[in-house]
Amino acid sequence: GESVGLHLPTLSVQEGDNSIINCAYSNSASDYFIWYKQESGKGPQFIIDIRSNMDKRQGQRVTVLLNKTVKHLSLQIAATQPGDSAVYFCAEMGGSYIPTFGRGTSLIVHP
Amino acid sequence: DVKVTQSSRYLVKRTGEKVFLECVQDMDHENMFWYRQDPGLGLRLIYFSYDVKMKEKGDIPEGYSVSREKKERFSLILESASTNQTSMYLCASSPSKAVEQYFGPGTRLTVT
Known part of the structure; x- marks a missing residue:
């Protein structure tokens, strides 16, 4: 099947x-994309989504960018805080019930 | 807020035991899902259900079964637990197709 991948398994920031x-x-064929945050010991939590008719969507401190030409999705977190430390997953869907999840990137925020 | 609850946070069972994992959602969602999450393998879909009494196999259904007798409840059953079923089990629900899923806190199952 199709795969969703992440470029970096761990990201450390100040x-x-x-x-x-x-x-x-x-x-x-995927037309819907989601970012989830999973804190240690908890289930994944929805952060933000974007549909394929958009290339950018902003939330509170987060922005998702979609580049369909190169099939790339990014999550930008502004002014990262220690509470943002978690594993972040992207997921893609093609109009079905079933998302395909990436394997996750661990974000570590140093105080 | 949507709430998805799972019956246990931690569970320890012996090989060969029958294991029931329960999931309840309180937002009248149509769709419910069971995943297992293992290090390096990410989230893998076991079974899902898009209606009461309906079930569909996911990517790794072997060794599992499910039951959805009521809309709000989706049960995962391990007929005869094995050590390779030691994992984190996550339940999720969603109101319709192509929308975000809401996850429960997970059940960490250890089979000895």
């Missing part, structure tokens, strides 16, 4: 810096 987490996807 508190206050901006963080960028990347994700490559391979299914050109």
Whole structure:
């Protein structure tokens, strides 16, 4: 099947810096993309999503960028805080019930 | 807020035991899912259900079964637990197709 991958398994940043987490996807039919955050000992939590008719979407301190030409998705976190330390997953969907998840990137924020 | 609850946070069972993992959601969602999460392998779909009494196999259904007798409850059953089923099990729900899923806190199952 199609795969969703992440470029870096671990990202370390200083508190206050901006963080960028990347994700490559391979299914050109995917039209919906989601970022999840999973803190230690908890289930994944929805952060932000984007549909393929958009290339950018902003939330509170987070921005998702979608480049369909190169099948790339990124999550930008502004002014990263220690509470942002977690594993971040991207997921893609092609109009079905079932997302395909990436393996996750661990974000470590140093105070 | 959507709430997805799972019956146990931690569970220890012996090889060969029958194991029930329960999941309940309180937002009248149509769809429910069971995943297992293992280091280096990410989230893998075991079974899902898009309606009461309906079930569909995911990517790794072997050794598992499910039950959805009521809309809010989706149970995962390990008929005869084996050590390779030691894992974190995550339940999720969603209101429709192509929307985000809401996850429960997970059950860490250890089979000895």
